[in-house]
Amino acid sequence: MNRFSSPVVMLALLLCFLLGAYSSATAAYPAPKEIEQTLKELADRNKNDATLIELARTPGDRPVHLLELGAKNANLPAIMVVANMEGDSPMGSSAALDLARLLLTDWKDELAVHRWYIIPCGNPDGYARYFERPLTGSTVNDSPFNADKDDATDEDGPDDLNGDGYITKMRQVHPEGNWVEVADNPILMRKVDRKKGEVGKYRLYEEGIDNDGDGRINEDGPGGVNPGHNFPHNFRHFTETDGPWSASENESQAILRYCFDHPEIAMAVTFGRSNSLKSVPESNRRAEAGGSKFKLPKRWARRMGIDPEKEFAMSELLPMARDFTGYKELTEDMLLQWLDAGAKVNPDKNDIGYWKEISERFNDFLKENDLDGKALDAPGFSNGSFEEWAYYQYGVPSFSLNFWTLPEPEKAQEEKKTDDSTLTLDQLEKMSAEEVIALGEEKIAAFLKTQNAPAQYTAAMVIKGLEGGMITPRRMAEMMRKSGKDDEGGADEKDEALFSFNPDAFVAWQEYNHPTLGKVEIGGMIPTSDHTPPFDTAAERISKQLPFLKNLASLLPRLVIKKVELTRRSSGVWFVETWIGNEGFLPYPTHQGKRCQRPAPAVVTISGKPADFLEGRPRQPLGLLEGSGGVEKLSWLLRARDGSNVTIKVSSFSAGSDEKVVSLKEAN
Secondary structure, eight states: OOOOOOOOHHHHHHHHHHHHHHHHHHTSOOHHHHHHHHHHHHHHHHEEEEEEEEEETTTTTEEEEEEESTTTTTOOEEEEEOOOOSSOOHHHHHHHHHHHHHHTTTTTTGTTTOOEEEEEEEEHHHHHHTTTSOOOOOOOOOOOOOOOOSSSSSSSSOOOTTTBBBBOOEEOOOOTTEEETTTTEEEEEEOOOOTOOOOOOEEEEEEEOTTSSSSSSOOSSSSSGGGGSSSSTTTTTSSSSOOSSSEEEEEEEHHHHHHHHHHTEEEEEEEOOTTTTTSOOSSSOOOOOOSSSSEEOOHHHHTTTTTTTTTTEEHHHHHHHHHHHTTOOOOOOHHHHHHTTOOOOOOOHHHHHHHHHHHHHHHHHHHHHEEEEEEOOOOOOOOOOOHHHHHSSOOOOOOOOOOOOBBHHHHHHHHHHOOOTOOOOOHHHHHHHHHHTHHHHHHHHHHHHHOOTTTTTTHHHHHHHTTTTTTOOOHHHHHHHHHHTGGGGOOOOOHHHHHHHHHGGGEEEEEEETTTEEEEEEEEEEETTTOOHHHHHHHHHHHHTTTTHHHHTTOOOOEEEHHHHHHETTTTTTEEEEEEOOOOOOOBBBHHHHHTTSSSOOOOEOOOOOOOESSSSSSOOOOOOOOOTEEEEEEEEEEEEETTTEOOOOOESSSOEEEEEEGGGGOO
């Protein structure tokens, strides 16, 4: 607990809260109460097009609201927008409110085509902490949680020892220290690499004291669970913040229930910290084994001269795969992903092409709007996130958008400049595997040398890995960037970028006499400042990027009856053929949706009185229809009276419907 109680200190704290440097970055972001008020006003002013629903109450007794936009009871595909699930993304909440305003004003025509379901804040408890002082960076809800497994709960939270309104870091000179100051910027810290002969100086702690006397500092703060990590797909068990089990929280439960109750949801969009529009999610994440025996994919079994029906243990498969690919560093995790075994953790390869095209369009859109400046990569999907669940288990296209990432420091950009003949990491990540292979061993070897790649990584190995699908150019670039972050004593890439963007985001180190540690220094990065810019920066970037959401909605699948042909086979007997087409860009369902059997397939029906079915069924489900003109043909042989009508109809929950009435007398 904060032990400062004198009037002078209390006044200082109040001034820090009202006038501190960080307040300018947060003053205009909407707090949970402001979000609630804005939603109520929008619903009250637009009763025909807006309905406000309270999905759940949080452990802190705050409402999780959803705003339904569009004509009530309209049979239209819907886009689900969920913002700020992790509680530390105020830009996401602001963008969601701005999107709702646009849809009810300038974009009102969009509501005649799609419905929009918007949750401006999926984690109100965690977001409320963003406006509390001291600012901790905590994102958990108010559900009590005994993190240190003692006899008390939430008893050892952070303490603002220097009274500046932020919980930063403490550093202590100690022989066990693993940290040192960055040579050219002592306010930044970096971890030493003892394998390079580097000697540490400081131990780092979170700012605070040992309130419960158990020898640990700040190990059991207030709350809770982060609902943004509590969804079923790829949920992590046995953590301190993700929950005791998936969907254990009111917030995540309510969102899941709403999605299952609304099968018309055709797309999910998440406003948070990741950005799968700018960069397609990586396709080489770890897969978990679904059994002890595995079959090789048929195409590889044939090439290796192996019976495709024969099963192998992993201990047998791994050396076979290494010999076949020539990639000696192949691991079990990589092989499991290649075998497509266990729970799906990588986007379906057949969906990736659509995703890449959308990503290219988004990056072109950023360039057209002068938003393509060099920036750090956004973090990937979190474990147990809504955006992953929506794609992998709910089966719909799912995209995320963060609106802003720290600009890359000019120094880093200068270091990347090379002569025109040298391949850069930026160029590499935009290339296909075939384009990299075409460079040849000599050029690839020269590139590896300029990137200081370890000696065991040869050009031949890279080519084998690309040919076998074990690695992608984008993943190569990502790994090389990460491996070079701490070269020559540099700071963490994110710290350097943040200091370059906003030096005031760091508190200078100040001496403090700690009650148990003795002499320490308090300072470091202000929580959340690495992913939350000042509001004026945020507002401009939000307003420029939201229009892409309208473009994105236009890419949804749209099923139509393309053509109907009639042929008289004999008196009163008709052969009917129809072609059902998908005029949208995206497939229906996604290929991952086909795997997880969601959403429900589109159905074609044919009806008429009187009509007897000699061949074909009156109700037939469709298979997967690729985007941009994918078709499926169906046919029936009917006995019906000359001149009678039959109605052919295609219906789906989330890809539209169409019907045609055909008169059997039209056939000759």
